[in-house]
Amino acid sequence: MEQTKHLPLSLYGLEAETIAEILSLTKNFQAKQIFNWLVKGVYTFEAMTDLPKAERERLSSLMSSACSSSIHTSETDESGATKMGIRLHDGKVVECVLLVDKKGRHTACLSSQVGCAQGCTFCRTGTMGLFRNLSAEEIIEQYIHLLSASKQPITHIVYMGMGEPLANIAPVTRSIRYFHNPKTFNISLRRITVSTCGVVPGILKLAEQKLPVKLAVSLVSADNRLRDRIMPVNQTWDIMTLKKALLHYQRLGGKRFTIEYCMLGNTNTDEISAKKLASYVRDLDVIVNLIPWNPAEELPYQTPTEEEIDHFTLLLDRLHVNYTRRRSRGREINGACGQLAVPINKGLDLDYESMVDEDDE
């Protein structure tokens, strides 16, 4: 085998010039050819048929694949939602989901960490604890694997998989810049959503980066005492500290964002909760996204009944709250929101859902 420079685990996330240098390519246009294959989802050198055979063989002997991960499991349900378990180079598995809706939007829901340190008590991923952060390459590769299964181009990206994206902000923003790059996927920043449980320094950092992606903030309760109990992040950055950061974010970027409100049966759907929510969002330019809790049998919550949801939305109507009600997709393949936890990592079950708002373009 040829003696080489230090090779990375993945070529994803790299510019053609860097690829040329890493692979000691003598012809610069070959780096461009490799780059073009990579963004088409082709990552074995043998399949890069416009490279000379001898070069393909040389490259295969250097790196078995340009991709550090592989598809471990893949399931598709009747709605066309595909959930994949992606095996990382160290054997850990993360999940990502491709969701297809009636408007033809193909949304990739990506993970940013293996597990999550935030410990929200209603979220299955939160029960896993944090195993590790994902690199930008590992985030991009989830998209590539989903693209390989998709018959259509992917139009939207949401960072709503496993983990807290703003607790792993550098790789997350690197991956966003890659997806947005006109030479790769040219995905508009308005079609990329970063969801956070309320990591305030991350929100402020994102605001500074002038990367006008959509922000989704998982509030779940506008009551400090309840939020302290169900979302430990609130003990560090309470709802008023969070609100100040959101106002700052809004002042700098001027973008409307969403407040995610996971509806927990008999917990945050009463009149007082509605009033607190209404008062919290009054001076924010925001849409509240209502998500009925997706069940995870080991967690001590229940999905609200249809009557409970209707009653809560009626209260919000009366209080003039701007909201949408999200429909869960992907439940049949355990692909709904907050139900992700990978058995291979810790003996748990998986799950997911659609994350694109009904009113999104």
Ligand SMILES: C[S@@+](CC[C@H](N)C(=O)[O-])C[C@H]1O[C@@H](n2cnc3c(N)ncnc32)[C@H](O)[C@@H]1O
């Ligand atoms: C899994 S989190 C990942 C992104 C980020 N960590 C966050 O909390 O926003 C994505 C969304 O799922 C919601 N969620 C978590 N567990 C849920 C469940 N069991 N049912 C419905 N939504 C859930 C969260 O409130 C959040 O809005």
Ligand code: SF4
């Ligand atoms: S809701 Fe988000 S922040 Fe909370 S535990 Fe789940 S993944 Fe982590």
